[in-house]
């Protein structure tokens with residue numbers, strides 16, 4: 001499907017329902033070709049670091065939600081520094097800093113301090129945090145943040161209301177407009193996404209693609225990427241949603257690659273090693289490596305606490321890098337050198 005081809009929720013739905021093996025194989029071949037054309041065998045790498053699991057929002061699908069009786073922890077500056085050093089020792093140079101949505105527990109100054117520490121170890125620093133005002137994003141940018149990951153989860157307003165029960169995250173529009181504020185702040189990377197299985201799939205994909213097109217037109221200088229996390233269990237508990245099977249996810253990755261041939265597609269360790277290995281051959285251009293979804297967790301003896309979701313790919317960084325090299329991929333530790341953001 002060429003990039004210029006008009007799409008609609010109905011045409012996406014048709015593709016999702018299509019069981020014709022030959023047509024799906026052609027789709028995968030076309031996606032594979034586009035990926036090789038624009039990305040070669042280069043695979044960008046990053047590692048997430050959860051700084052805190054404090055959260056004042058109640059999203060029914062998340063292990064950190066405010067009503068979940070888990071031990072709340074956040075890393076001190078010393079702990080953050082130690083965890084970062086451990087991640088950097090694996091060779092990874094891009095870090096994604098995550099928190100729950102609690103401006104009280106992890107205010108702007110806490111985030112800025114984490115960025116200051118990260119600058120000692122990493123070339124690329126992105127954050128996945130609660131949505132901020134223009135000024136808030138600008139402060140993070142000036143401190144040294146390069147990008148922000150923010151998923152709308154579902155673009156369907158009524159479903160959004162059903163699964164976001166309390167806290168700042170209930171504000172659909174403040175979240176929907178965050179990517180524009182992030183771009184205004186000067187960030188060079190923005191990652192958008194939806195949580196597969198949460199809302200109506202074809203409509204959500206269409207809305208995500210439309211959001212990305214809108215951002216590309218308004219802020220053409222930003223580097224965008226897309227993510228398609230599937231709802232996962234948390235400590236083996238199933239919180240909500242409809243299962244999205246492997247074939248459907250592959251169709252989504254292929255469609256996205258063909259519609260947005262130059263846009264990065266990320267795949268996290270929510271997916272199994274086997275699935276990630278297959279997806280790398282078709283459409284994915286960036287993966288997380290050696291992830292832990294507990295707060296901290298990269299150091300021997302670092303504290304045990306509840307994860308945000310259960311990990312499926314449990315390979316450590318060395319194993320994942322070994323796989324990439326053995327299969328002819330070019331692992332990209334950094335395509336960027338830190339400069340002062342002004």
Ligand code: SF4
Pocket residue numbers: 055056057058059062063064065066099100101169
């Ligand atoms: S998804 Fe984010 S905002 Fe919602 S409960 Fe989890 S950490 Fe909090």
